[in-house]
Amino acid sequence: MATALARKRLRLAGLLSPISVVLGVFFLAPLSILLVYAFLEPGLYGGVEWNFYHHNFGRILGWADGEYEVFDPVYLAIFARSFRLALTTVVITLLLCYPAAMWVSSLPDRLKSFFLFLITLPFFASLVVRLFAWILILKPTGWINETLLALGAIAQPFDMLYTEGAVVLGMVYVFVPFMFLPLYANLEKLDRSLLEASRDLGAGGLRTFLRVTLPLSVPGMVGGSIIVFIPSLGNFIVPDLLGGAKVLMIGNLVEQQFLQARNWPFGSALAWMVMAAVLIFLLVYVSVVNRADALQER
Amino acid sequence: MxxxxxxxxxxxxxxxxxxxxxxxxxxxxxxxxxxxxxxxxxxxxxxxxxxxxxxxxxxxxxxxxxxxxxxxxxxxxxxxxxxxxxxxxxxxxxxxxxxxxxxxxxxxxxxxxxxxxxxxxxxxxxxxxxxxxxxxxxxxxxxxxxxxxxxxxxxxxxxxxxxxxxxxxxxxxxxxxxxxxxxxxxxxxxxxxxxxxxxxxxxxxxxxxxxxxxxxxxxxxxxxxxxxxxxxxxRFVGEGNLFEGELEARGDTLALRTAGGTGIVLSAAGETRRAGPATVLIRPEDLEMADDDSAAGGFASLAVEVTQTIFVGTDFQLVAALADGTPIKATIRDPSRTLARQVQPGAHIRLRYRLDAPRVLAPAASA
Missing domain, CATH: 3.40.50.300 (P-loop containing nucleotide triphosphate hydrolases)
Known part of the structure; x- marks a missing residue:
């Protein structure tokens, strides 16, 4: 018994050590460095002074008014905007992908693989190139505005680029496959005979959807939402290209602190705030979903 | 309804x-x-x-x-x-x-x-x-x-x-x-x-x-x-021995002659098909061991060589072959276990059936 257990443990260690080493060295260690830096004083010309210093968080949350560091509500406003835009992205991708995933999951197998291929097709082209294409479409002299002007529908070009709308559009565009795939995987394994059972018991199409399909696809919706929400919240490239200087998100803020302001401690503090916020948000989200699930069980 | x-x-x-x-x-x-x-x-x-x-x-x-x-x-x-x-x-x-x-x-x-x-x-x-x-x-x-x-x-x-x-x-x-x-x-x-x-x-x-x-x-x-x-x-409902051959009428009885030369006699009562190619069905439970060669009134019998006997609980499954090699199955109730003691593979016995037990069906080729 003891040797069997020991062998089992050894096997587990063998299987898990490669990923543990990679994540430990290249993820946990840097993260710890960031955590230490977040509580250090920024050096005058970049770098850090090895003094305990809590005003990095004070600048964000409201207690810093030292010589160099003052509380500025703009950081909280950017946090709030990032949450708002990320949630909007989640809701829109969910609404776009759910009907599509439902439809594809009902197709014969050969067509399924074809549409799955189509969904993953955007990954074959560079993200930056695809976002630049959106700039060409949305800019004041882009073809939407040119067309509307030529038709006489508008007198002045619309400001579409460098708006929150453009950022959400870009993120929806980028993250649609991330929402689609978990939803599809969930709906595809939904037992069709359950839908037939519901119909057989007198329920119409809408009621069958609301009482059978929808509750049983909650895991897919939760999975897709999390996978879209996290990278949306910390996204840097979409707001950089389509939001410009006007629509900053947390990712841009962190980038600015590290590369432009050369204030590594403040950048670290911001990065840790994002992580903490995501973690708290997810814990609340998952517990609400579980609560709803438990409520259904009564 | x-x-x-x-x-x-x-x-x-x-x-x-x-x-x-x-x-x-x-x-x-x-x-x-x-x-x-x-x-x-x-x-x-x-x-x-x-x-x-x-x-x-x-x-x-x-x-x-x-x-x-x-x-x-x-x-x-x-x-x-x-x-x-x-x-x-x-x-x-x-x-x-x-x-x-x-x-x-x-x-x-x-x-x-x-x-x-x-x-x-x-x-x-x-x-x-x-x-x-x-x-x-x-x-x-x-x-x-x-x-x-x-x-x-x-x-x-x-x-x-x-x-x-x-x-x-x-x-x-x-x-x-x-x-x-x-x-x-x-x-x-x-x-x-x-x-x-x-x-x-x-x-x-x-x-x-x-x-x-x-x-x-x-x-x-x-x-x-x-x-x-x-x-x-x-074939689908229950087990059956099916014999294909040419049917001919002989007064009150019908006889099926198989390609192997076996003759199966049965009562003509209730059968609509009386001549030409046909298939005859005998259920295994309609067969029983005959004590001697003489077929009693209302019975007919077939000479078979026993291939195998299988005890299935209530009954014995007897697998045997006709003279021409056609396999035939019989289910035999044998409370005294005589069969188990006496009938071994290779034994030559006779199986008898009531004349009205077999059924005439259209030939299998049409199915």
Whole structure:
């Protein structure tokens, strides 16, 4: 018994050590460095002074008014905007992908693989190139505005680029496959005979959807939402290209602190705030979903 | 109760051809009848059931239930309920909510709904399980939930799609009896699909044997078993020794001469086919060991060489060969175990049968 257990443990260690080493060295260690830096004083010309210093968080949350560091509500406003835009992205991708995933999951197998291929097709082209294409479409002299002007529908070009709308559009565009795939995987394994059972018991199409399909696809919706929400919240490239200087998100803020302001401690503090916020948000989200699930069980 | 006229249904097959799942099937089901659709997989029995429940739309023909035209009515508007093969219980709902699903849909009042759910659970022996989830139940219990969920809506007809196939033999046999009793109690029609002939014989008021999308024979179990309409039915329902050959009439008796030269004599009474190519069926249980060569009045006998004897509990299965090598099976009741002691492989014995036991069928080539 003891040797069997020991062998089992050894096997587990063998299987898990490669990923543990990679994540430990290249993820946990840097993260710890960031955590230490977040509580250090920024050096005058970049770098850090090895003094305990809590005003990095004070600048964000409201207690810093030292010589160099003052509380500025703009950081909280950017946090709030990032949450708002990320949630909007989640809701829109969910609404776009759910009907599509439902439809594809009902197709014969050969067509399924074809549409799955189509969904993953955007990954074959560079993200930056695809976002630049959106700039060409949305800019004041882009073809939407040119067309509307030529038709006489508008007198002045619309400001579409460098708006929150453009950022959400870009993120929806980028993250649609991330929402689609978990939803599809969930709906595809939904037992069709359950839908037939519901119909057989007198329920119409809408009621069958609301009482059978929808509750049983909650895991897919939760999975897709999390996978879209996290990278949306910390996204840097979409707001950089389509939001410009006007629509900053947390990712841009962190980038600015590290590369432009050369204030590594403040950048670290911001990065840790994002992580903490995501973690708290997810814990609340998952517990609400579980609560709803438990409520259904009564 | 159910009246099906000339129902036809075609499906495209993967190779680009067409499968005729139903070929002009007509069938009537009585108000309190337990009817079984029996046949091998792909014979059309499930398609026929799904046409009644509304999940398949007929290409041609009509279906009426309770005298109302139902051919193109969607499944949720038909007065029938189905017990699905894999039960199809809603995994996210409790047993009580599963059973109450149909009543919730029709907007049944809360008190009434709970009372009827309780009654249905009582009826299938699941009282007190209403808070459980389906995955917490055994296969047999899930089966009962599926049953309760269907009958709680008081359908005119209950459709059952191989509901017992996932259960082990003991449980299956007790469920067969329970279903039969339940049908009596409810006083509604059951349409039961199975590929298990034993199940069909045990439970049905009437068996509909299907093959290749058409009805081969429909009748009470004894009729289907005793007077199969074709070689296919004879093979599918029960075991049988089938002999092919040329039939000739000899007064009150008929004789079949096989290609191997064996002659099988049988009574002409009740047989319509009297000459020409034919197949003769002798059931294994119609054969018994003859004490001597002389065939007594009303009996005929065959000389065989024993190949094997198998004890199956109540009976012995005797596998033997005729003089021309044709295998023949006999089921022999042998309480004194004489057979076990005396008849060894290689022994030459005679098997006799009553003259009116064999049945003449159309030759197998036409099936």
């Amino acid at each position: 159910i009246s099906i006229r000339n129902a036809s249904k075609r499906f495209p097959d993967p190779e680009g051809g067409v499968v005729h799942a139903l070929r002009s099937v007509s069938l009537d089901v009585g108000a309190r009848e337990f009817i079984t659709l029996l046949g091998p997989s792909g014979c059309g029995k499930t398609t026929l059931l799904r046409s009644i429940s509304g999940f398949e739309d007929l290409d041609e023909g009509t279906i009426a239930i309770d005298g109302r035209e139902m051919t193109h009515i969607p499944p949720n508007k038909r007065p029938v309920n189905t017990v699905f093969q894999n039960y199809a219980l809603f995994p996210h709902l409790t047993v009580g909510d599963n059973i109450g699903y149909g009543l919730d849909v029709t907007g049944c009042a809360r008190d009434e709904r709970n009372r009827r759910v309780g009654e249905a659970m009582e009826l299938v022996g699941l009282a007190g399980f209403d808070r459980r989830k389906p995955h917490q139940l055994s296969g047999g219990q899930q089966q009962r939930v599926a049953l309760a969920r269907a009958i709680v809506n008081r359908p005119s007809v209950l459709l059952l799609d191989e509901p017992l196939s996932a259960l082990d033999r003991k449980l299956r046999e007790s469920m067969q009896l329970e279903l039969k009793n339940l049908q009596h109690e409810l006083g509604i029609a059951f349409v039961f699909v199975t590929h298990d002939q034993q199940e069909a014989l045990t439970m049905s008021d009437r068996i509909v044997v299907m093959d290749h999308g058409s009805v081969q024979q429909a009748g009470p179990p004894t009729e289907v078993y005793d007077r199969p309409a074709s070689v296919f039915v004879a």
